[in-house]
Amino acid sequence: MKKRFFVTGTDTDAGKTFVTVGLLEAAKRAGLRTMGLKPVSAGASLIDGELKNDDALQIQQACSVKMHYSQVNPIVFEPAIAPHIASQQANKLVTVSRLEGYIKGAMLTPHDFALVEGAGGWRVPLNDRELLSDLVKALDLPVILVVNMKLGCLNHAILTAESIARDSLKIAGWVANNGDLQKMSCYDENLATLKAILPAPLLSELPWCTESEKLNLEFDRILEAL
Known part of the structure; x- marks a missing residue:
């Protein structure tokens, strides 16, 4: 299929x-x-x-x-x-x-x-x-939501998820993307808040990483979860 x-x-x-x-x-x-x-x-x-x-x-x-x-x-x-x-x-x-x-x-x-x-x-x-x-x-x-893990992401992610639901569409899952060299302040607390509020599973926390093998493994895991 x-x-x-x-x-x-x-x-x-x-x-x-x-x-x-x-x-x-x-x-x-x-x-x-x-x-x-x-x-x-x-x-x-x-x-x-x-x-x-x-x-x-x-x-x-x-x-x-x-x-x-x-x-x-x-x-x-x-x-x-x-x-x-x-x-x-x-x-x-x-x-x-x-x-x-x-x-x-x-x-x-x-x-x-x-x-x-x-x-x-x-x-x-x-x-x-x-x-x-x-x-x-x-x-x-179905929608895959990529959340840019930075200051302000809670509001952006929650409003986006609400809009998708209002459009009667399903969020297949969301990805916490860490694009910066350093994690945002209170990263774990922000991630926990999103996991509690967003109406979809967390597919992966993507780290800032230059090692292709580690990133490949993460994307393989996301694919399996979809």
């Missing part, structure tokens, strides 16, 4: 791509046909005559199912600003139905494990009427 998830974060730079790539590579090690998509991105450079986003490139490289860049990241904007503002500046309307069509088209390619990575946080606007969360509702995907 295919497994598909949407990856969101508590804010920008929470570690969504780090988790997405890590899980795709873990699934690949497990022998699964893996697919990763980032339907909309803002912040790109011209590479070989085509605008490409670094996060989307990492996701494309981590997949075992080979797809053209435009399938992985169909909507890409050059400035690193909110997607709906970038689309206004480019005079290019981005809608839920359009993104849903791209994703469902890409998912016709045979696969076992697929991740769709969001942009920013849960309530990112796509246009004047629609939010990125509306896309997840249309796709009806």
Whole structure:
């Protein structure tokens, strides 16, 4: 049976791509046909005559199912600003139905494990009427929540979880991501609070680490738990 998830974060730079790539590579090690998509991105450079986003490139490289860049990241904007503002500046309307069509088209390619990575946080606007969360509702995907473990994460994580529940979607689990060299003050107490309040299992505490073997083991464990 295919497994598909949407990856969101508590804010920008929470570690969504780090988790997405890590899980795709873990699934690949497990022998699964893996697919990763980032339907909309803002912040790109011209590479070989085509605008490409670094996060989307990492996701494309981590997949075992080979797809053209435009399938992985169909909507890409050059400035690193909110997607709906970038689309206004480019005079290019981005809608839920359009993104849903791209994703469902890409998912016709045979696969076992697929991740769709969001942009920013849960309530990112796509246009004047629609939010990125509306896309997840249309796709009806379970959500993996990446929590950036820093000051303010309690409020961000709890509000995000409440919003996901309000949209009648399931949180498959959450990841405590420690991206900094040093843990936040009162880390253990903050983690315990989130474990008590968030309505989903803690999949992993990802440490700041440069040792690939340790990180691979953590992502293997997350994959098994999903």
